[in-house]
Amino acid sequence: DIQMTQSPSSLSASVGDRVTITCRASQYISTYLNWYQHKPGKAPKLLIYAASSLQSGVPSKFSGSGSGADFTLTISSLQPEDFATYYCQQSYSTPLTFGGGTKVEIK
Amino acid sequence: QVTLKESGPVLVKPTETLTLTCTVSGFSLNNPRVGVSWIRQPPGKALQWLAHIFSNDEKSYSTSLINRLTISKDTSKSHVVLTVTNMDPVDTATYYCARILRDAYNRDWFDPWGQGTLVTVSS
Numbered sequence: 598d599i600q601m602t603q604s605p606s607s608l609s610a611s612v613g614d615r616v617t618i619t620c621r622a623s624q625y626i627s628t629y630l631n632w633y634q635h636k637p638g639k640a641p642k643l644l645i646y647a648a649s650s651l652q653s654g655v656p657s658k659f660s661g662s663g664s665g666a667d668f669t670l671t672i673s674s675l676q677p678e679d680f681a682t683y684y685c686q687q688s689y690s691t692p693l694t695f696g697g698g699t700k701v702e703i704k
Numbered sequence: 705q706v707t708l709k710e711s712g713p714v715l716v717k718p719t720e721t722l723t724l725t726c727t728v729s730g731f732s733l734n735n736p737r738v739g740v741s742w743i744r745q746p747p748g749k750a751l752q753w754l755a756h757i758f759s760n761d762e763k764s765y766s767t768s769l770i771n772r773l774t775i776s777k778d779t780s781k782s783h784v785v786l787t788v789t790n791m792d793p794v795d796t797a798t799y800y801c802a803r804i805l806r807d808a809y810n811r812d813w814f815d816p817w818g819q820g821t822l823v824t825v826s827s
Contacts, residue, residue, distance in 0.1 A: 598767055628811070629811050629812075631813040631814070633751075633814070635751070639819075640800065640816065640817040640818060640819050640820060641751065641800070641802075641814070641817050642816075642817075643813055643814060643815040643816070646805075646811070646813040646815075647807065647809075647811050647813070652815065684750065684751055686751075686753075686813075686814070688810075688811055688812035688813065691756075691764040692753060692764065692765070692766050692767050693741075693753040693756070693764075693812070694753060695743075695750055695751040695752065695753060696750070697750045698750045698751070
């Protein structure tokens with residue numbers, strides 16, 4: 598199975614901050630990498646697919662980059678509605694796997 | 705509008721079999737580049753992918769749970785069903801179903817997701 602490692606596991610940030618979350622795969626996965634936002638009690642929401650493609654309707658403050666085994670999700674200017682847990686997920690091979698999540702909290 | 709909704713028991717006893725149904729609308733289970741996946745989240749833990757099924761009946765399962773999972777679909781009812789045998793308290797989780805979209809390079813992503821259903825395993 599491909600292991601997905603996210604860092605940090607949690608972070609505290611202020612409104613307006615630029616936030617970067619990293620995701621590392623245990624092997625090469627090309628651009629078979631997606632990012633999701635998950636708020637308590639809500640359905641997870643797709644933000645970025647294929648490493649860098651912004652899902653329709655998602656604000657452009659979210660961006661994804663990377664290829665191979667190392668990826669990043671960036672939020673350019675953190676807003677109150679962005680406080681949530683973020684997950685990366687690979688689809689290079691089955692079983693599909695998620696990272697452990699990064700919880701973004703208010704400083 | 706694409707929607708998915710999970711249904712099933714909220715409480716099961718240890719050793720019992722869990723059967724969950726995902727009812728989809730707004731898309732066809734016959735579309736070759738569309739599938740449905742089941743994903744769960746134990747309380748306080750990360751998301752865990754369980755299984756998926758596509759229109760051509762392609763199926764795949766979590767390595768750690770492969771002996772306990774069965775996924776199937778009833779296209780006429782727009783249902784995707786997941787069964788989990790021999791339930792244990794560690795299987796307590798919110799279970800989600802999600803549509804899978806697959807591009808020309810066979811990259812898959814989940815969008816949208818259902819609201820999820822909390823299943824508790826306790827005697």
